[in-house]
Amino acid sequence: MFKVLNAIAYKGATSENNDDRDWNLSPGSSWDANSENVIKFVQKVHEKINSGSKEYSTFKADAAPRSFPTILSEYLEVDGGISFSAFHQNFTEHSLKRELKNSRLEDGAVIVFIHYQLLKEQSQVIGENGISERVAIDELEIIGDKFVVLMVRNTGALKFTSDLQISEVDVIDLKQFIQGCQIDLTRFLAHQASDTEEIDNFLSFIRGGADIRDYFKDAMFAEKGVTNKASCENLEKALHDFNSLHKASLNRTVRDVIEQKVYDFSEEKKGTLVTLEQVGAVVDQCIPNDYAELRGQFVVFANEGIYEINDEFELKSNIIKELVYVSLDVGFATLRLEKSSLGSSTDSSSRGIRFDDASNELTFTATITDPEQLRKIKNIIDE
Incomplete structure (x- = not known):
């Protein structure tokens, strides 16, 4: 079950300024988090992202004051943080707009910000009056906390109104996604709270109708990705x-x-x-x-x-x-064997190496025909 906390879309347009291209990013109205269209859109986006190919990464260390991870962290603060509107305005004005100048993106792109949660499915409980009742949404267990930034084309079956509201979501074609990133907020916050330097790749970049571009990763303050x-x-x-x-x-x-x-x-x-x-x-x-x-x-x-x-x-x-080979240290030698050649002593197949589970003995016979290998063996024996 999906619960949308906050969502909004921006429209991107370019203007020429002394042979330089500037981007103007204009927000629409906040999306109705309870709208059937919005929830359906989020569900379809989540399914597309999690079932498709992705590139995994994490945020760069030493985030600057206005960088995406810094303001995201401030937005997620329970007390004393910034509002959702302050978050997306800050990001579009100070990070995304600057990096879009390095893109070849044309007018017509819509940038979407969504914070949503995955909830445990509603179940029936017996109330104090003995009547069966559905568990309230606010009381459902949160099993996933996600934030998504998408750049999509306002075309085809995915259409936005003049106020950048979702109008049609019958078919969401991943090819209409230009760039996209999903942040696992649970892992992001846990990583921030820990002292470990171990990398946690809680960012999932999706490939839509174009390659994942550096300008988008740079705007998100992301590392280059999983090695x-x-x-x-x-x-x-x-x-x-x-x-x-x-x-x-x-x-x-x-x-x-x-x-x-x-x-x-x-x-x-x-x-x-x-x-x-x-x-x-x-x-x-x-x-x-x-x-x-x-x-x-x-x-x-x-x-x-x-x-x-x-x-x-x-x-x-x-x-x-190691899909096909296994290395075994048997004391006097290290054996590199094909896994498919190993079988038990009771195995009826034609596997050439037998293992006796009762005695822990590994048995095989090998006939050597290579002249060079034979020469090496004979030289050692004759010394």
Whole structure:
């Protein structure tokens, strides 16, 4: 269930000033937080953001007095903070307007600010008079606190009135979103209150009909984003968790094939950028027809989960190698084995390495045919 606390939209227009382009940002009227159209819009935006590809980041350290994280923090203060109107006026006037001069954005853009919460669904309770009653909205548990800044086109199925109110929300096309950022306010405030220097990527930038531009990140005072290494590690974890979740449907052979194919894909695409959707297509090709309903679900699983995977990244095989290889220290040697070759001593498959759970013995036989490897062994024995 969604509860809108504050929302407003600005209209952007440009003017030429001595060969320089200035931006004028004019606010409309505050949105009616209880309007069915507004709540429907927020719900659709939330679903689009959380089910689509994102780029994850955090705010830069040492925020300036008028920077986005500073005034956002002031707006969120329970006592003594600034109002919502002071917040968005400050941001548009002192940050966004300046950074828009570095953009190639044309007139017609609408900038939307929304503060909303996700509430636990309403339930029925028995009142003192013994009559069943619905729990009041103000008493519902808050399970998410979000702030969204969107830049959208006033066109198509997403239309605004002359006063910048939402008029139609039957279809929200993500391509109408020029830029967008969702802030997880719970994580933002927790990070501010902590003494840790550990990075928490509570910003989610969305790619709409254009790439995520530096001018928008700069206006939000955001860092460059999740590292490529982190995206690869999170992809590996997401794939492992997805396979574990569907262990009953996808047997080990299928899971091994999925992980091997994703690893092979990383080798094929070495040095190039890939998307989560491309990895998902590789996974889907490995899923048997008997479980066709799982096709397309890995991308949904990764996007809606705790995994922070940038919308474009280089999938490096040396980072995700544990999908297919395992290193074992057996005392006198370190073995690097293919995971798919490991099986139990009672396994009826043709896996070449057997593990006896009773004795903890690992058994395998290898025949070496490479002349260079044979030469090395014989030289050691003959010394």
